[in-house]
Amino acid sequence: MTREFTRRNVLGGGAAMGAGLALGIRPLAAQGGGEIVLGGSIPLTGVFAFAGVGIHAGIQDYLKIVNDAGGVEGRKIKYVAEDTGYKVDASVAAFNKITGQEKVSLYYGDSTGFSKTINPELERRGSMIMAGASFASELNDPRKYPLQFMAGPDYSEMFGILLRYIAKEKPAARLAFVYSDTEFGRDPIAPSETLAKTLGLNVVEKIVTPPGSVDVSTEVLKLRRANPDFTIFHGYVLAPIPEFITQARQMGLRSKFMGTFWSMDNSTVQRMGEVAEGFMGVMPYRYYYDSEGKSPMLEKIRQMRPEYQSTAYLQGFVTALLMCEAVKRTLSAGKELTGANLKVGLNGIKDFDTGGLFGVPISIPGNSVPVGRIYAFDGKARQMVPASDWIRLGA
């Protein structure tokens, strides 16, 4: 849009400014900025769309709560998102577009690949912090990724929580790791083998499945030979977990089956059918329906959306919450909204109550929130129910 400087416009603008000053209204810039922008490369289509749709809704809902309450320190948060199809090049293009059009202070990235690719640019700009859908262990390094964080434990920490639970329940247990041959799948395997040894557990088999594989019969035969007490799946959402468990049980295996965050959504586990009974895994957040203790934020979510919301929704919601908390702490300290200041604000979060979304007060000493709990599926209740207390790593 172009604007002509006619005599009428100039006179009109001058009169309005004069009237505003007379009434004590300060121009927006003098208030230290207008809206704060949260940009997002969101996978609304593609292989990660099952989560992207929920993440998108979660971010929107939390920002609505914040903005309806007047914003953060009086400043509204504006959400600008683009669909990426879960492709790194599209995510980068979305980042460039959004940051070219808006002054972005917060950003949500959709994948490990994007988080790693965009990191140098993030540091060069130094104007924002970023979180996203990735819980990659590699990103949990504040020296390499000083402006990034994740709204939960990284994948190795998730395994760490599972292994500590197993070591307590069945010392010297035999374990099998089943994982997809992807960056996501391979992420926690090597450090978790080491940790298992430290905890006195025996990793008796590691089974890799190629991405997109349908039939897992040969892999289940390997699992039967290994006969583990616990089998941990990682790098999957639903398939091939149900078929794996079905065949393993038909062969008489008594192993307990476990998963990590992205395979722990209640409706996803329900879709496993009969074999869902007893399926366990690690979750950093309370489930949508959880009524244990006080959880005012879950109450708000349930008021806004009476139907079940996925764990991906909660992930988006919690990420937006932590970002806004970082903004609040930065502005309260009278600091400018730069990436470094926002990260200091974020790392200042200590014993922080998230309104019951995490089951315990959280701290963010580095790039992750190393907290989680073991849940198991109860077929009668058709719900994931707690199977352990909250486990805090490094506590």
Added chain:
Amino acid sequence: MDWLFLTEVFLAGLGAGALYAVTGVAFVLIYKATRVVNLAIGEILMLGGYAFFGAAAGWHLPAWIALPVAVLSGALVGAVVERGLIRPMLGESPISVFMVTIGLGSILAGFVQVVWGADPLRLPEFMPSAPIFLGEAYLAPKVAYGFLAAMLVLAACVSALRFSRGGVALKATAADQGAAYSVGIDVPRVFSLSWIVACAVAAGAGVLVGAIGGISPTMGVFGLSVLVVVIVGGLDSMVGALVGGLLIGVVEAFAGTFLGGEYKFLVTFSIMILVLMLRPYGLFGTHEIERL
């Protein structure tokens, strides 16, 4: 040597290979008649899985009705696509038609996401679930029944090609379009028929694949795995699809067992390269195949 274990791995490989083979038939039928490599076969397979899900879980129809609904929906898509998209492209460069099928695949993936959402889903159980033992060797029931169904479809396709008028017309068209025209064969109708049957077969295969591995808007990538199978077997050979499918299935099973899952694709693609170097038209394909 644990022979029981080896037998079980072999049987599992045959089961997986049968799924490859039946999907490979869909590639072969279309290529044989029209010389089009249809890269949307994977997405039509996916559509079949979703059509079954919609009929069985959405409309609560019994499986014996939902299965024909899925197969017919595949046939319908085949007819519409051939008449609306592919036939106007006849005479254009193979790359153009190839790209149309890639675009079609994206449209179908987007369509199922709009209708059924992006979440991965499980098909309602419709196969017997009692484990199957051949002697002492275990065979997963879905894999075993999938194998049987795939073999029946393959036998039906081979018989139809050999004995039915449509099948003979398709073979004649494949051999020489001009000669087929001259003896009164309605070649455009043969094109339509090949697309309809191939897409129906792919949709049926989608139900089998979905029953084992679940369905999602991204399950079309299965079609790309099968493309390797038909390249190995020969793009215009039914026997090639069968032998290629079973061969790749068994080789992948042993590679996965003894080398690890990360080597499955390495071994598969190594076989493909080797076959292409020795027989560029595939194990059972005919020489005049035009490579893209």
